[in-house]
Amino acid sequence: MKRYALGCLIFLGVTVTSFGQHSITGTVTDLSGRSVLGTHVVSKTTGVTAIVDHEEKYRIDTQSNDTLIYYFYGYDFQVIPVNGRAKIDVVLTSPEDTLTNERIAASANRKRKVVMILVDGISTDTFHKVSTPYMDAMSEQGWFSPAYVGGRRGTISETPSISAVGYNSMLTGTWCHKHHVFGNSIVSPNYNYPTVFRIYKDAYPEGKIAIFSTWEDNRTKLLGEGLSSTGSLKLDYAFDGFELDTAAYPHDANKHYLKRIDNKVVAEAADYIINHGPDLSWVYLEHTDDMGHMHGDGPELYSAVTYEDALIGTIQDAVKLREQATDEEWLIIVTTDHGRKPTDGKDHGSQSFRERSTWVIMNRPIQNLYAQNNQVAIVDILPTVCNYLNIDIPASTANELDGISLTGAVDAFDLRGTYLGGYLQLDWLTEYRNHEEATVYVSYTNERKDGKEDQYKAVGQVDVQKRTFTTKINPPKKTPYVKVVLKTKNHAVTTWVKVKS
């Protein structure tokens, strides 16, 4: 009905009269921030029509007390009084958006829970080559993306493509220059970069966290359960350590005991999810990596991937049963910790494309444009979990995160910087077109590594759409790195910029 009325207004025309010039410009976007090219902007007084053109703007000359009508086929029209403004940016919504918003509102009333599943050592090419019907179905109803581990090659964040290193990048949302896990012996993790479990418990002390794992060190060393340096983090439920029980699981040369343990771990995870529904949990499965190390690329590794796929299907079924029986809404995130050597697939640890090559699956199609259009990283999982669970990450932690949420609002990402001749130059990317002011902060110290606060100083403001920023800075002598935070409307993006050569 609204559209019909407006159609009359446009097509029957209104007497056009000339008035004193008042120019109005602006953008017209949809809810995702994309420009709605071709939108008609009609003066209610004069009938003059302007169109959003390929410059992604409109310009209309009319009176300062006019009212403008914005219309494009498929969207609800908007009627906006000018009130003397020279710039009016408009967001058009469609009836479908209204439905989506209603769905979001309905889902907001459901209790959200997350289970992360990490299945060890499956490179993206192997994933695509092998039969994985359960993960394929999850990707189909949700989302799949190639991803990477290993930090930024050739920079301080470069991170070995080693198992525990990858797990901790997932758990802390940071690369190894921060979390300090460089190998599987996990010598001295820096617990000043908290895991997602600690962040969760700080936000929701009453919430329940759980781990189901074929490797006990994940709980005792990476999560650091019970250590004073992790605030004595306590899992509400832990099911792990069976690899140490050589009576029940004798260590056979073919390492099939680990396959049996993966099976046991998943059976318990599924049962526990159905009956107890932990708010945040992690399932860790190992069999694939062992087959890779022993046999390299070939039938043993491939059938291990298919085997783990079926176990992941078991967890997905458990989540579905739980959702049917409760008013809960679950996010399942499945990923892997590294790829495999390009030559034979046996080992990993280096920076080859294949060793860095991983993937992420979510069971819900809630990816944002960053996730949709870019190669995502294992460090993105922590911000994604926090976003989904509505956790407001404290600034002192957010300022150190190397990841970007795969869901929700993303203003900027891929922040990079150089320092030359006293000037700090920054560049970043955006996917949305909102003009928002962002603030650039720098810190010349890294107190965070010792658990103290850094003094971030604002050095300028910039429209996030500019995607670049330069300023003169004066770091104290011998400062090795300037820590940079681009604080946007919805989150922070960080990078370390090398100063001392």
Ligand SMILES: [Zn+2]
């Ligand atoms: Zn691994």
